[in-house]
Amino acid sequence: MSETHATQENSQDAIPTLEETAPLIGSPGAIRQHEDAPFWRNLFMGTGSLAQLGLLVLTAVIWTSVLSLKITLFSLHPILNSVAVVSLVEAVLLLQPTNTPYQKRTGAIIHSILIVISIVAFVGALTAIVLNKIRIKHTHFDSPHSILGLATYIAVVIQATVGLAQFYTPGVFGSIERAKSIYKYHRIAGYIIHLLLFATLLAATKTDFALGPLRLKTWKIALGIFFIVVGVFPRVRKEKLGFKRQ
Numbered sequence: 001m002s003e004t005h006a007t008q009e010n011s012q013d014a015i016p017t018l019e020e021t022a023p024l025i026g027s028p029g030a031i032r033q034h035e036d037a038p039f040w041r042n043l044f045m046g047t048g049s050l051a052q053l054g055l056l057v058l059t060a061v062i063w064t065s066v067l068s069l070k071i072t073l074f075s076l077h078p079i080l081n082s083v084a085v086v087s088l089v090e091a092v093l094l095l096q097p098t099n100t101p102y103q104k105r106t107g108a109i110i111h112s113i114l115i116v117i118s119i120v121a122f123v124g125a126l127t128a129i130v131l132n133k134i135r136i137k138h139t140h141f142d143s144p145h146s147i148l149g150l151a152t153y154i155a156v157v158i159q160a161t162v163g164l165a166q167f168y169t170p171g172v173f174g175s176i177e178r179a180k181s182i183y184k185y186h187r188i189a190g191y192i193i194h195l196l197l198f199a200t201l202l203a204a205t206k207t208d209f210a211l212g213p214l215r216l217k218t219w220k221i222a223l224g225i226f227f228i229v230v231g232v233f234p235r236v237r238k239e240k241l242g243f244k245r246q
């Protein structure tokens with residue numbers, strides 16, 4: 001090997017690559033899916049791993065609490081709600097970094113499947129708690145948790161209906177361009193629904209049943225939510241919300 005060639009190789013070795021200089025948990029914002037990168041990687045990119053940790057904490061806390069008691073009709077309510085929350089958050093994490101037209105289109109299809117899964121789980125969770133309350137002759141929608149929960153269910157269904165129509169039947173908005181022009185409101189509403197969801201989960205820890213037999217601790221749920229927030233929100237791309245030019 002010539003001396004010049006060797007020097008060139010050494011100096012190239014010395015230049016750190018982008019991946020080597022990236023912080024361990026990823027940099028906030030500006031997370032973009034690479035050309036041939038698989039979609040599952042979007043779930044962990046940047047601060048995404050923190051969101052995964054948060055979902056793990058949240059699910060583990062809810063499931064250990066619920067499964068420490070006898071399984072009843074009620075158990076289906078928190079269990080199915082936790083499945084719905086995981087599916088909903090993954091749906092957002094999957095789509096955030098998409099970049100190319102192919103990624104955006106395929107990402108939107110997977111996103112819509114995950115949202116439909118979460119709605120099926122939400123409907124099951126609502127049915128379980130309503131039937132359970134009818135069975136024990138308890139009044140409905142009488143706590144902050146139940147009111148916030150109902151608002152969350154309604155918001156998710158409206159958001160999903162509009163989102164599905166925008167993507168699969170854009171004609172109902174007049175044209176594809178008009179359907180696309182309201183995507184930014186769909187994104188903003190999606191993040192607001194996250195906040196509503198978190199408030200509902202925190203309020204669940206203040207219900208009589210959670211404070212009593214379930215012994216569901218607020219700080220444990222808050223810990224899970226904290227990691228989801230620091231995982232999801234720094235990855236929001238302002239230009240996709242229409243606040244900054246692309």
Ligand code: HEM
Pocket residue numbers: 062077078081082085126129130133139140141142143144145146147148149150152153197200201204205207208209210214216
């Ligand atoms: C996103 C998640 C959740 C949503 C949207 C939600 C929604 C609701 C709704 C709408 C009700 C009222 C049903 C009625 O009055 O007929 C309710 C009741 C209840 N939920 Fe949840 N829930 C969620 C998660 C949880 C979790 C994780 C727990 C506990 C582990 C829980 C525990 C309860 C309890 C104990 C009740 C009965 C007491 C009450 O109505 O305040 N929920 N939930």
